[in-house]
Amino acid sequence: MVEKPTEGGGTEAQAKDACLRLLAARARSRYELESRLAQKGFTPDVAAVVLDRLAVANLVDDAAFAEQWVHSRHTYSGKGKQALSRELRTKGVSNEDAVAALDQIDAEDERERAAELVQKRCRTLMLPDPSHPDARSERDKIVRKLVGMLARRGYSQGMAFGVVKSELDRAGADTEDFDGSDLG
Known part of the structure; x- marks a missing residue:
């Protein structure tokens, strides 16, 4: 049986072939x-x-x-739950399917991934010498950069700040006077 093109479009076979080509590159949602x-x-x-x-x-x-x-975007791109939720919405995934998928990332997984991202970024940053007169100002700039990086990847501000403070403490930065209120 030969399929005839429908008015204003192609045949089912052509549509199937187009879908299979798209799916060969990567998985896609029905909406996509x-x-x-x-x-x-x-x-x-x-x-x-x-x-x-x-x-x-x-x-x-x-x-x-x-x-x-x-799984892929959290593991390889370091995306947080907020960003992943937005991405799934733009891909037309139902709220129910999105919530079920996002549940595979618990708070500890998200915190660990955020810490890995901060540690990686800290390798290229020069932490200020605590005895330097501008140390606090320089440290605050670094904190803003790191918190901003995590926020752009979809991590909550509270988690981002906590992870950054913890990682800077671990790296030996002076954070005793730091509460984050002056980062605005």
Whole structure:
């Protein structure tokens, strides 16, 4: 049986091939695939039929996609839960699937990953000599940089500040007078 192109789009076979090419590069959410098919001119009906078939074949599974995305982005990119939640929303993952995937990262995992990021960044920073007259000001600049780095990666301000203070203490910086209130 030869498929005829539908009005304003391609065939189901062409849509399936397009999806398989996209999935060969990386896992994708159903929403991402629907969007790409729409950009390529496939009708919503053709896209729905193809995506339903791919879902039955377990090639499109938003819950599995969300788990894989969270694991990968947390482990390799150092993303915090807030950033991962935003990313999953933009990928069209349901709140239920996103919450289930984000639950695989507990507070201790997130704190450990944040500490690793700060430790890595501290290797390239020069911590000020506590006896230097501008030591406090220089230390505060470093703290702002590190807290900002963690915030951009989706870590809460409280966690970021706690991790930075702890890592600077460990590195020998003077943080006794530091409460973070003057970082604003």
